[in-house]
Amino acid sequence: MAIPTGEDLRQLRSYLLRYARLQLRDAALAEDAVQETLLAALDGGAAFSGKSQYKNWVVGILKHKIIDVIRKRSREQSLTAEEEASESEMIEGMFEAGGQWHRLPANWGNPEKSLEDKKFWQIFERCLELMPARTARVFMMREVMELTSDEICGELAITQSNLWVMLHRARLSLRGCLETRWFGDAAK
Amino acid sequence: MLACREVSKLLSEARERRLGLWERISLKLHLAMCDGCNNFSKQLDFIGAALRRYRDRDHDD
Known part of the structure; x- marks a missing residue:
């Protein structure tokens, strides 16, 4: 591939920023990680046969930068007893004492339709923000960065059962929030 | 018989590890009878897919 054009880089940068923000939940940290990634990518100068291959390579660099940031921060950010209690309380509130759903999860019908709706994505963002920070971090590592359980446990030095x-x-x-704010009766 | 709380945990863990035979049987039995957990199971597929869509969608912000 020829050297990426300015427009290619702008598009790539905005993709990387979204990716990094989702994972880091901090605009300034995301900005730094993306900046370092782009600089490293420009220095790299390896040969690529196409745009998507180039993009995958750059995303790979970003993943490493993000993991570095997470590693540094996870030392400062272990869960306090208080946070742990409030999280487990939130989950317990979803079930009856006997383990049945407090409120049965509803049938969302054909939820894919919502993906076309701008308002849905606003709610979706809001719901992601409402997730407890540490929980959100591992969830994003799993679903956004698509790391395996083993990789996440290795990076964060936690056990598998803890991760699960x-x-x-x-x-x-996330599903509770989407149901309350979007798919539930109130939202329709 | 498994309660919904454990079922929801197994459904989540099924995305992380291969469930044991007994776990799969109990899960199947529970899902055959419980609409709520069935809906939950489908929602798990959806939220994973939605998150990746959010990551990759075109930028309009």
Whole structure:
């Protein structure tokens, strides 16, 4: 591939920013990671046969930068007993004492239709913001960066069962929020 | 018989590891009888896909 044009780079930059913001939930940190990534990419100068191959390579660089940031921050950000209690309380509130759903998850019909709706994405963003920070971080590593369970456990030095508990909470939180704010009766 | 809380956890874990035979059987049995957990299961597929769509969609912001 020829050297990427200015327009290619602008598009790539805006993709990388979204990616980094989703994972880091901090605009300034995301900006730094993307900046470093683009600089490293420009220095790299490897040969690529096409745009998508180039993009994948740059995203690979960004993943490493993001993981560095997460590693540094996770040392400062372990979950306090208080946060742990409030998270587990949130989950427990979704179920009855006997383990049945407090409110049965509804049939969302054909949810793919919502993907075309701008308002849906606003709610979606809001719901992501409402997820507890540490839970959101592992969830994004899993679903956005598409790292494996093993990789995440290695990076964050946590056990698999610990990770699975967090992913379960993240999924319950996001689906609960979308149901309340979008797919539920109130939203329609 | 599994309660919905455990079922929701197994459905989430099924995306992380291969469930054991007994887990799969109990899950199947529960899902055959529980609309809520069935809906939850479909929602898990959707939220993963939506997140990747959000990551990759064209930029209008």
